[in-house]
Amino acid sequence: MKTKKAYINTIGCQMNVYDSWRMQRLLYDENYIHTSSPENADLVIVNTCAIREKAVQKVHSFLGRMKALKKKNPGLYVVVAGCVAQQEGARLIERFPEVNIVMGTHAVDQLPDLLRQMQRNGNPIVEIALTESILEKPVKTVAVPGDASVSGFVTIMRGCDNYCTYCVVPYVRGREVSREPGAIIAEIEAMVRSGVKEITLLGQNVNSYGVKEGMTSFPELLAMVNDIDGLLRIRFVTSHPKDLSDELIASFGTLPKLCNHIHLPIQSGANPVLKRMNRKYTREIYLEKIARLRSVSKDIAISTDLIVGFPGETDTDFNDTLDLMKTVKYDSLFAFEYSDRPEAPAARFSDKIASDVKYKRLQALLDLQKQITADNHAALIGCVFPVLIEGESKNQQKKPAVPGIVELSGRTSENRIVNFALPSDSLLDMDVLKGQIIHIRIEKAFLNSLRGVIVEDQTEFLKPERRHSHVA
Numbered sequence: 001m002k003t004k005k006a007y008i009n010t011i012g013c014q015m016n017v018y019d020s021w022r023m024q025r026l027l028y029d030e031n032y033i034h035t036s037s038p039e040n041a042d043l044v045i046v047n048t049c050a051i052r053e054k055a056v057q058k059v060h061s062f063l064g065r066m067k068a069l070k071k072k073n074p075g076l077y078v079v080v081a082g083c084v085a086q087q088e089g090a091r092l093i094e095r096f097p098e099v100n101i102v103m104g105t106h107a108v109d110q111l112p113d114l115l116r117q118m119q120r121n122g123n124p125i126v127e128i129a130l131t132e133s134i135l136e137k138p139v140k141t142v143a144v145p146g147d148a149s150v151s152g153f154v155t156i157m158r159g160c161d162n163y164c165t166y167c168v169v170p171y172v173r174g175r176e177v178s179r180e181p182g183a184i185i186a187e188i189e190a191m192v193r194s195g196v197k198e199i200t201l202l203g204q205n206v207n208s209y210g211v212k213e214g215m216t217s218f219p220e221l222l223a224m225v226n227d228i229d230g231l232l233r234i235r236f237v238t239s240h241p242k243d244l245s246d247e248l249i250a251s252f253g254t255l256p257k258l259c260n261h262i263h264l265p266i267q268s269g270a271n272p273v274l275k276r277m278n279r280k281y282t283r284e285i286y287l288e289k290i291a292r293l294r295s296v297s298k299d300i301a302i303s304t305d306l307i308v309g310f311p312g313e314t315d316t317d318f319n320d321t322l323d324l325m326k327t328v329k330y331d332s333l334f335a336f337e338y339s340d341r342p343e344a345p346a347a348r349f350s351d352k353i354a355s356d357v358k359y360k361r362l363q364a365l366l367d368l369q370k371q372i373t374a375d376n377h378a379a380l381i382g383c384v385f386p387v388l389i390e391g392e393s394k395n396q397q398k399k400p401a402v403p404g405i406v407e408l409s410g411r412t413s414e415n416r417i418v419n420f421a422l423p424s425d426s427l428l429d430m431d432v433l434k435g436q437i438i439h440i441r442i443e444k445a446f447l448n449s450l451r452g453v454i455v456e457d458q459t460e461f462l463k464p465e466r467r468h469s470h471v472a
Helices: 014-028 053-064 066-072 083-088 091-095 108-121 181-193 218-226 246-254 271-277 283-296 315-328 355-378 394-398
Strands: 004-010 032-034 043-048 077-082 101-103 125-127 151-155 198-202 233-237 261-263 301-308 332-337 383-392 405-412 417-423 437-445 450-454
Touching: 004 014, 014 032, 014 043, 014 077, 014 108, 014 151, 014 198, 043 053, 043 083, 053 066, 053 077, 053 083, 053 091, 077 083, 077 108, 083 091, 083 101, 101 108, 108 125, 151 181, 181 198, 181 218, 198 218, 218 233, 218 246, 246 283, 271 315, 283 315, 301 315, 301 355, 315 355, 332 355, 355 437, 383 417, 417 437
Parallel strands: 004 032, 004 043, 043 077, 077 101, 101 125, 151 198, 198 233, 261 301, 301 332, 417 450
Antiparallel strands: 383 405, 383 437, 405 417, 437 450
């Protein structure tokens, strides 16, 4: 069978990254190899996001460039996958005739069959049916050539039942459904055998994993993953505050492989806005859960999502958000201007906020977070962190190599990036260090990263009570 080349452009969240990972491996089993350039591809896939208008615009812009590629290569197949495919369906083919296949969020594992169908009859295909259960096609090849990532993603559930008024996820990914725990564990074990050391469990609301099905709870699943030999670290996203249970909070103190970090989206610090968003918790409830998390792990890193300019958001509401940020002192956050999304109820709300007001509020929020992050990072100078080494730093990849020095990068349990130099005459080797946890003393703090040096005597820092960090 002739080897073909596939190019995958992933736009959006970590769940899309995972879906692209599955597509790449399903295609590898069909004799497709990955290429980094759409110009060299026999198959181009754009895996799309519809959560914000800018993400949709990126998709349309990318598809607009496919016309020229099709002229150069008439045999090229173009596939649109993900949330925009689910949302727009056949309209994508009407607007972009170059598209051969539109496959929605539940059709990822149908990709090989859809390609064969396309090859047989040549007609455009639209597959956007939403299924009530997760139908998984076994992936024969977990490790593909050129992929040596230390970290990997595993989706444990899909869809959402929360229906926040600003969000299209329930409409494009369907209702909430959980994967069988056995399938999840088997997939992680296979990834660990291929060299993965850190797993991030994915779901729109991992806290409600297994509840509808009456099976394993999320804290129980975490305990099962924690027992997998060879796995060093566990992360998860996203965690809905209303479903953050005492059992899950306790897991941060009992599971040694569970990272000392939680992403807990608040969206707004104002109760009136939270109510209109249909978030089903208050500012006070949220802060109480933050306090409980810090009672279990006082140095736990907390990140969040925030939306500015939600319909009806007053200056007082926005100031409440800034005040909450000062109270929690987030390690990092993702912040966005509100934009209307098709099907989401908030698109029909009155009292829309002017664009210039949304922009100013976003800049004020980001400026405040920069100061909080700078202060948080400055307080870490002198601390020693266990760092999972991922490979060469971005600086090393971008700049000419310094003779005798290689700069490596990794992450702490708290999800902070740490860069450090490794002299060429060191007894340690980059290939040996990759995928290992090494203790680094922080010497410099920057806004987006930390810089440190390797601790000479590693044995001092291998005690169980020092699995996170401490001041040297």
